Amino acid sequence: MTTALTAPPSAPALPAPMPAPAVAVRVVPGPGADRVRALAERAGLLPTPGEHTSARTLTVTVVVAADPDRALRGVGAPGPLLLVCDTVGRAGRLRALRAGAVVVGAAELTEDTLSTAVDRAVHPHPSIPYPELTRLLTTGPHPGEPLSATGTPALTARQTSVLLLMAEGYGNADIALLLSCSEHTVKNVIYEIMARLQARNRAHAVAHAVRHGLV
Known part of the structure; x- marks a missing residue:
């Protein structure tokens, strides 16, 4: 008894990738x-002269x-x-x-x-580039200095840096990596931020900070 061998069906060709836009x-x-x-x-x-943009x-x-x-x-x-x-x-x-x-x-x-x-x-970038973040923080306010007429407490440079990265959607592990500290430290800073801003959660803390010009 002989068995006929058939070639496996060929995989469908993948569409060619779109060229990067000029x-x-x-x-x-x-x-x-x-x-x-x-x-x-x-x-x-x-x-170049005479070139039309597509x-x-x-x-x-x-x-x-x-x-x-x-x-x-x-x-x-x-x-x-x-x-x-x-x-x-x-x-x-x-x-x-x-x-x-x-x-x-x-x-x-x-x-x-x-x-x-x-x-x-x-x-x-999916986040504020770290050199840009550093520039924003080097002239940040001192702790306890009011930032607005509403009397919103000021944040320390570390709290501001964590809050900026929270606003950009970073999780605790990524924030710790970017700021060269432990994840435990990041968690403690977030607790400090939420207590200082009287925020219910991370989203509330970010919204409060944006509304009062802290970030």
Whole structure:
């Protein structure tokens, strides 16, 4: 008795992956815009003359201004936003982050930093990048200093850092890894935050902090 051997059915072909969208940079005209445009051109971030952007092209709008507040004023362009500012303070950096914009200081702008900033604008990080978080905390308030007219208690730098990462959706283990401390320490800090803000849970603590300008 002979058994006929048949070839196993071939697996269906997988669809070809979609090509990554092209990236184009549009620098809003204004003081300092020519320097940024020249850097973008040398970095290969500007479309070549006569080139038309397709529907799959992501356009990053670059605004050059004295500070993030002025840069954000009147910006109505949809899509990724990059702010190049002469002065970037803690409050301005927070406002830029809340607006979904990437901000970089004009003094530190090079072809490389511009390319990195454009990449961050096109591919937003799932959290505030750690160097950015560090900058936000270095000028943070001292414990006990009131932050608003409502008399909301101030948070320490460590409490603020944990709260910022909580607001970005991180769990205790990830927060501990980012802040180079133990998970037990993170839990204790969260208990301190909730007691200080009289919050019922993590979500309530984050909502309270956002409402009163703590993060």
